[in-house]
Amino acid sequence: MTPLTWTILAMAGVTYGVRLWGLLLPGTRLGGYGRRFLDLVPVAVFAALVAGGLPGTGAVDGAWRIAAATVTVTVVARTRGLAPGLLAGLAFYLAVRALGWA
Amino acid sequence: MTPLWIGVVPFGAVYAVTARAAGLGLVETQLMSLLLFAGGAQFAAVGLIAAGAGPWTLVSTTLLINLRHLLYGVVVAATTELRGVRRAVAAHLLTDEAFGVHVAHGRGRPAFLIGAGLSLFVVWNAATLAGALLARSLPDPYAIGLDIVFPLAFLALLVPLVRDRRSLAVALTSGLAAWGLGVVLEPGAALLAATALAAGIGAAPLAGSREAP
Numbered sequence: 001m002t003p004l005t006w007t008i009l010a011m012a013g014v015t016y017g018v019r020l021w022g023l024l025l026p027g028t029r030l031g032g033y034g035r036r037f038l039d040l041v042p043v044a045v046f047a048a049l050v051a052g053g054l055p056g057t058g059a060v061d062g063a064w065r066i067a068a069a070t071v072t073v074t075v076v077a078r079t080r081g082l083a084p085g086l087l088a089g090l091a092f093y094l095a096v097r098a099l100g101w102a
Numbered sequence: 103m104t105p106l107w108i109g110v111v112p113f114g115a116v117y118a119v120t121a122r123a124a125g126l127g128l129v130e131t132q133l134m135s136l137l138l139f140a141g142g143a144q145f146a147a148v149g150l151i152a153a154g155a156g157p158w159t160l161v162s163t164t165l166l167i168n169l170r171h172l173l174y175g176v177v178v179a180a181t182t183e184l185r186g187v188r189r190a191v192a193a194h195l196l197t198d199e200a201f202g203v204h205v206a207h208g209r210g211r212p213a214f215l216i217g218a219g220l221s222l223f224v225v226w227n228a229a230t231l232a233g234a235l236l237a238r239s240l241p242d243p244y245a246i247g248l249d250i251v252f253p254l255a256f257l258a259l260l261v262p263l264v265r266d267r268r269s270l271a272v273a274l275t276s277g278l279a280a281w282g283l284g285v286v287l288e289p290g291a292a293l294l295a296a297t298a299l300a301a302g303i304g305a306a307p308l309a310g311s312r313e314a315p
Contacts, residue, residue, distance in 0.1 A: 011164040012137035020193035022175015036305035044300040046260035047273035048280035053253035083112035
C-alpha cells in the first residue's frame with residue numbers, strides 16, 4: 001500500500017470514529033459556542049482553500065482568476081448548483097487563456 | 103430521495119475530476135469515496151494534496167471538518183434506537199444528506215436511516231467512478247489552466263453555506279488569514295490555523311446576545 005492509501009485509511013478511521021461516537025452518546029448536549037463552531041468549520045475551511053488556490057502566476061493572471069471566481073459565485077447564487085457554477089467559471093477562464101489574455 | 107440523488111451525482115463527478123487532476127490514482131480516488139464517504143472532507147483533502155500537504159494535516163483537517171457528524175450522531179441516537187450491526191453500519195452512512203432526510207422523514211426508523219444512507223452511498227460512488235474515468239482523458243491541468251478547478255469548486259461549495267453576516271465574516275476572515283499565513287507556514291498548517299481562528303471568532307456570541315457562550 002502507498003503512503004497515501006494509509007493516509008486515506010486514517011482519514012476514514014477518524015471520520016467513522018466521530019460518527020460512531022455520536023451514536024454512542026444519546027442525550028449529550030453541546031453548548032451554543034461549540035455547536036456554532038462546528039457549524040462554521042466548513043465555511044472557514046472552504047474559504048481558506050479558495051484563498052490558497054486562487055492566486056495565479058502574476059497580477060494579470062490573478063485578476064482573470066478573480067474574474068472567473070466572480071462568474072462562479074454569480075452562477076451558484078442564481079442556480080444553487082455546484083456544477084453549473086464551476087463550469088461557467090472554468091469556461092470563462094479557459095476562454096480568456098485561449099485568447100491569450102491570461 | 104430522488105432530488106438528493108440527482109444533487110449528489112455532479113458533486114461526486116466533480117470530486118473525482120478534481121482528485122484525478124490533483125494526481126490521485128483511480129483506486130485512491132474511489133477508495134476515498136468508499137471509505138471516507140464525506141464530500142466536504144474529500145474535496146478539502148484533494149485541495150490539500152494538490153498543495154503538497156502531509157498526512158497529519160490531511161487527517162487533522164478531515165477530523166476538524168467531520169466533527170459536526172458527532173452532532174448528527176447525538177441527535178439520531180436520541181430519537182432512533184440503533185444497536186449492534188445496525189449502529190455500526192449507520193455510523194458509516196451518516197452524512198449531511200442522510201441526516202437531513204432522517205430528521206425530516208425518518209425519526210425513530212433505523213431502517214429509513216440506513217436505506218437513505220445506503221442509496222446515497224451507491225450513487226456517490228457510481229458518480230465518483232464515472233468522473234474518475236472521464237478525467238483520465240484530461241491533459242496536465244496546470245499546463246492548460248485547469249488547476250483553477252480547485253478554488254472554483256471550493257467556492258461553489260462555499261457560496262450556499264454563506265447564509266448570514268456571521269458566516270460571511272467567517273469566510274472573509276478565514277480567507278484573509280489563510281492568504282496571510284500561507285506566506286510563513288506550509289499550506290496545510292495555514293489552512294488549519296485560519297480555520298480554527300475564523301470559526302473560533304465567528305462562534306462567539308454576538309454583542310447584545312443573552313445566550314451563554
